[in-house]
Amino acid sequence: MTGSSLFDHLARQLTGLCEVAQTRSDEPLHLLGDLLGPTGARPLSAPPAWPSNVADDHTPVEFSIACNAGEPPTLRILGEALGSPPDAMSNQTAAYRFLSARPSRSGISLSRLTAVEGLFATDRPLGDYTLWHSLVFRSGRQPEFKVYLNPEVRGIQRAPDLVAEALRRLGLGGAYRSIFDHAVRPGELGRRDRLTFFAVDLHDGPHARVKVYLTHHDASTTDVARAAGAVDGIDAEDVASFCTAAGGGRRHFGGLPLVGSYTFTSETKKPVGYSVYVPIRGYVNDDQEARERVAPLLARYGFDSALLDRAIAAVTDRPLRDGVGLIAHVSLRLGPPRPGVTVYLSAEAYQVSPPRGGRLDATPGRMNAAADRAAV
Template sequence: MIASSVEGHVPVTSLVTHVTDQLTRLCRVTGADPVMSAQLVADLLGPAGPRPLDAGPAWPSDIADDHTPVEFSVAFHRHSRPTLRILAEAAVADLSRPADLSSALAFLHRQTRRHRLTTARLDRVLDLFTTERPQGVFGMWHSLILRRTPEFKVYLNPEIRGVADADALVTEALGRLGAAPAHRAVRLRGLRPGELGAADRFTFFALDLHDADSARIKLYVSQHDADLADVARAAAMVPGVDTGTVTSFCRQAAGPGPYTGRPIISSYTYAAGADRPIGYSVYVPIRSYVTDDAQARDRIRGLMDRHGFDPEQLGPAMAAVTSRPLDEGAGLLAHVSLRLGPPRPGVTVYLSSEAYSVSAPQPQRVPAR
């Protein structure tokens, strides 16, 4: 809510009010239910929600550069309306243990009762991601896909027991879920040779919490200092993926590489029993490779047009989040991704809430080609 004003002073906006206002406008663009969406976000933010923005972040969430614990995204599909998604982190109670799962699991248990989520696969691997000494900047994040009936997804931290243990942890988790053969193929031929944790790092292990045929197991790999050949190598592991399409997407979004800013991320969709991944997405942290958000907007519009989407759909989504001039910051448009394979191929644009600050424009970047 907005704090009551004292005469002569401007009212102070809280985190939950700021985010909910943006969310309500995004719901108008995408057709999502604003009431349900606002309730979910308020529940996630918990005691951090009423905190005034001028007090700063309650904890340094790694979801956004300014530590806002919420990020929006709009997924564009062919032949259907865009879908609104939210990535959010449940309020961290103990700042000395940001990777602790307590708050995240409490939110998940509440939503499991309300929305009848399916947690069987999560239950089979959760002990691997649970430790008395969690490491890293997060333990579990939540993705809310705001369709008529909301869908839920969890992101777990593969490095929660340390970088050195991430490979064994992921291998064991995928083995329990029946996806060991596909992961073995990726591990041997999709990633760069050498020890994991240096060039390539397992960043997220994600599970859909529903029992439809489209429910996914996903593994995200950050490819530090990658070039286009490295990206093509990763994408080539998925049958039917045109590596030229993937590398052209990266080139148009972020230039020819190598990508020495924030890393390109490759994600694999696994299915139990399959010997290769069944889907692939590439995520480009476009804010690291542009001068400002005006340049990012122009590049994303070009990508949307190239991949068969109306570029005019981008404007209303951006306007729902901010009214500031785009050349005054770099980071509103945080990522852009290309989704290939089932269940819904397309392009997704990630929008920062910028609740606490706007990142300044950057020096002139190498132009995309």
């Protein structure tokens, strides 16, 4: 649309997604505007203000819809706050400014972030980001906040010690070894197996979570099934089967990497949940093919695939065969508090990636967003 700004584009999509998630749109739109800051007013005719890794086309926002048993779907915004002008340090400042501007009545608590932020805040940040925000909207409830911190912000080789110390500060000192022994292939920590996200819920409720994410480059479904085995009660074969179905029958993912995450709560020293994220856009020719894989996965876990079609219609009216990457990835969440399936949708504010025309393996590298990221 001529003269449309980044906020205009995203706000239209968000309004439609709020209808899908059966939640009011006023608070999500307000928070979206605050998160974008001055960047939201930039016209879409201008290039992205910053090469944000939240999305392949550098849109600093991604949407997701989480299907949960027995309740309406959950809407989430994943976003990167950008400084003015944006750079690694100003973005870091903008991220913390967004949090400090939240009123006390929002239910946000920074106590756990405060306990670890010194580990992740630096005047020379490395990697693709420093802090990303997750804004979570459940029908009939006030918004929830979560942050994603970069374990590699001080360098890849320092990530293991940083994560171990962060867990210790949050009272989960014994947790690191419980996942390390399962999730990391021998000799591959910092190489094919990377610690890419450390996430913290910003509330003090009994189910407040800490999540640790590992990106598994050049991995097989056997690798992620083994990783899932760190969690009691998780069906590792279900994890492998989900990946194979999302990947169109493949058991090895040599392009965009699989990602797994472990969920911890204050009630236990071991992970209580596991999620696996499949970058489906790297293993389909177009979004129609992605839709045809995701819909049966939703049905397999007891969810209505019509929800997927309504969510897609909320963010685009283009034919699905005309591009690839709108459906960026799909995840399976196992264990408490909310097992289910999440679908991640790119805003495509700046670019629609053309369909592949038969080339199914994407170039290896970091995922656009949520695959290095998190499920709701």
